[in-house]
Amino acid sequence: xxxxxxxxxxxxxxxxxxxxxxxxxxxxxxxxxxxxxxxxxxxxxxxxxxxxxxxxxxxxxxxxxxxxxxxxxxxxxxxxxxxxxxxxxxxxxxxxxxxxxxxxxxxxxxxxxxxxxxx
Numbered sequence: 688x689x690x691x692x693x694x695x696x697x698x699x700x701x702x703x704x705x706x707x708x709x710x711x712x713x714x715x716x717x718x719x720x721x722x723x724x725x726x727x728x729x730x731x732x733x734x735x736x737x738x739x740x741x742x743x744x745x746x747x748x749x750x751x752x753x754x755x756x757x758x759x760x761x762x763x764x765x766x767x768x769x770x771x772x773x774x775x776x777x778x779x780x781x782x783x784x785x786x787x788x789x790x791x792x793x794x795x796x797x798x799x800x801x802x803x804x805x806x
Contacts, residue, residue: 702735723797734781751788
């Protein structure tokens with residue numbers, strides 16, 4: 688049976704300046720452990736600490752530009768493009784440009800803070 692998810696759960700993400708995540712599906716909001724789907728809005732100048740996650744993360748950029756820094760370099764993912772960061776890869780996300788970014792993140796398995804190493 689189809690299930691309507693009427694609204695997301697808003698979560699404050701680490702980083703500076705503050706960024707908010709609207710989780711529609713995932714461990715925190717719906718108890719789903721297989722996948723998380725979240726609408727992200729990152730302000731101009733936002734960046735988060737480097738991290739290594741134990742899940743694959745897909746990001747589809749809807750507006751602006753998301754910068755994805757790995758040990759291989761920096762990818763500038765523009766509106767209409769997507770990026771995949773694989774489990775175990777060291778990454779830092781940021782939105783240093785004037786417009787910031789709006790994007791949808793899909794994590795497999797679902798995002799969980801215990802699956803993120805920021806050391």
